[in-house]
Amino acid sequence: MPEPAPVTPAAAAAALTTAPHPAAxxxxxxxxxARGRRVDPGSVATHAVLSLGALAMVFPFLxxxxxxxxxxxxxxxxxxxxxxxxxxxxxxxxxxxxxxxxEMLANSLLNTAGRTLGQLVFCSLAAYAFxxxxxxGRNLLFALFLSVLMVPPQLLVLPQHEIMTKLGLLNSVPAxxxxxxxxxxxxxxxxxxFLALPKELEEAARIDGAxxxxxxxxxxxxxxxxxxxxxxxxxxxxxxxxLLWPLVVNxxxxxxxxxxxxISLEGQFMxxxxxxxxxxxxxxxxxxxxxxxxxxxxxxxxxxxxxxG
Numbered sequence: 001m002p003e004p005a006p007v008t009p010a011a012a013a014a015a016l017t018t019a020p021h022p023a024a025x026x027x028x029x030x031x032x033x034a035r036g037r038r039v040d041p042g043s044v045a046t047h048a049v050l051s052l053g054a055l056a057m058v059f060p061f062l063x064x065x066x067x068x069x070x071x072x073x074x075x076x077x078x079x080x081x082x083x084x085x086x087x088x089x090x091x092x093x094x095x096x097x098x099x100x101x102x103e104m105l106a107n108s109l110l111n112t113a114g115r116t117l118g119q120l121v122f123c124s125l126a127a128y129a130f131x132x133x134x135x136x137g138r139n140l141l142f143a144l145f146l147s148v149l150m151v152p153p154q155l156l157v158l159p160q161h162e163i164m165t166k167l168g169l170l171n172s173v174p175a176x177x178x179x180x181x182x183x184x185x186x187x188x189x190x191x192x193x194f195l196a197l198p199k200e201l202e203e204a205a206r207i208d209g210a211x212x213x214x215x216x217x218x219x220x221x222x223x224x225x226x227x228x229x230x231x232x233x234x235x236x237x238x239x240x241x242x243l244l245w246p247l248v249v250n251x252x253x254x255x256x257x258x259x260x261x262x263i264s265l266e267g268q269f270m271x272x273x274x275x276x277x278x279x280x281x282x283x284x285x286x287x288x289x290x291x292x293x294x295x296x297x298x299x300x301x302x303x304x305x306x307x308x309g
Contacts, residue, residue, distance in 0.1 A: 061284070068092065068278040075273040091274035095265075095282065098275060103254050104261040108240055109286070111176040111257050115239040116232050118181025123231065124224075127190035128216050132202065142191075148184040157248055164249055175249040176257060180239060186231045193224040229294045240287055258283045 063082075067075055068091050070084045095101050130142045160179045169175040197220060205215045221228075243259045250256045253264065262283065265276045 064277045064280055068274055068281050070274050072272055072274055075277075091272075091278035092282070094272070094275045095279045098272075099261045099264055099279075100254055101258070101261060101279065101282070104256055104258040105283075107173055107176070107255060108257040108259070108283075110173050111242075111246075112236050112239040114174075114177030115180040116235045118177065119183050119186045119235050120228060120232060122182050123186035124190050124221060124228070125216075126187045128194055128220060130187065131191045131194035132220070133212070145184055146188060149188075154244070157244065160245075161248055169249075171250055171252045171255050173255060176246055177239070179245070180235075180242075183235070186235065189231055190224060190227050193227040194220060197223055233291060233294050236290055237287055240283075 066082065066084060069087045069089070070081075071086065071088060071090070074081060074085060126145075130138060130145075156179075164170055164175045164178075169178070201219055202215055205219055210218070240257075241259060242257075243263065246257050246260045247263075250260065253261070256264075258279075262276060262279050265272065265279060
C-alpha cells in the first residue's frame with residue numbers, strides 16, 4: 001500500500017486559509033410577530049370625556065382672567081370676544097381704589113387662618129379622644145356629634161348671631177372665624193385615620209412612660225399629616241369663599257373679607273365686569289398657591305380616607 005505524500009508547511013498554510021469558516025448562528029425568530037397597535041375605542045371615549053370635563057372646569061377661570069384685561073366696552077360687547085383686543089392693567093388698578101381691597105384681603109387671611117388653625121387643633125384632639133381613648137358612652141356621644149352634619153348651616157346663623165351680639169363682637173374679625181373653629185366633619189375625617197394606626201405604638205410609648213398627651217403630640221399626630229393637610233385645604237377654601245356669615249355679622253367694609261368686597265363691586269344699574277373679574281383673579285391666587293403647596297398631602301389624605309376604619 002503506497003504511503004501518503006508528506007504535507008509541506010506551505011500546503012498546510014494554504015489549506016487553513018481556504019477552509020470554509022463555520023456559519024454564524026441565525027438569530028432566533030421572534031415568537032410574537034410584529035403587530036399593529038390596536039386603538040381601544042373605550043379608552044379613546046374615556047379620554048375624550050375627561051378632556052371635555054377638564055376644559056369645562058378650566059374655561060370659566062380662563063374667561064375670568066381674559067376679561068380682567070379687557071376694557072369695559074369690550075367686556076359687554078355682543079357677540080363677545082375671547083381674547084382682549086387691547087391688553088390693559090386698568091381693571092387691576094381700579095380694584096384697589098373702588099374698595100379697601102388690601103384690608104379685605106388681610107381680613108380674609110385672618111379669617112382663614114383662624115378657622116383653619118382652630119379646626120386642626122380642636123378636631124385633632126376630639127378625633128383622638130373618640131378613636132383611641134376608652135370611656136363610657138363614647139360611641140353614642142360620637143353619633144350625637146356627627147348628627148350636627150345633618151343640620152343645615154343656615155339654621156345656625158341666627159343663634160350664632162345672637163351669641164356674637166352678646167359678646168360684643170359684631171363688625172370685628174374674630175366674629176368671622178370663631179364659629180368656624182369647630183367641625184364635625186373634620187373630627188370624623190381625623191378619627192378615621194387615628195383608628196387605622198396600630199395600638200402597639202401606644203403600648204410601647206406607655207411602657208416608656210409617656211402620657212396620653214405626649215403620645216398624641218409626639219407619636220400619633222405626625223402620622224396623620226396627610227389627613228391634617230386635607231382638612232387644612234378644605235377648611236381654608238371653605239373659609240375663604242364664605243359669604244353668608246360675613247354679610248350677617250359685618251356691615252363695616254373695613255372689617256369685611258374679600259368675598260363680601262367682591263359683592264360690593266356689583267353696581268345697582270351697571271357692573272364694571274373687568275374690575276370684578278380682576279378682583280376675583282386676585283382673590284383666587286392665595287387658594288391656588290395653598291393647593292399647589294399641599295397638593296401631594298391633600299391628594300394622599302383624600303385617597304386614604306376612604307380606606308380607613
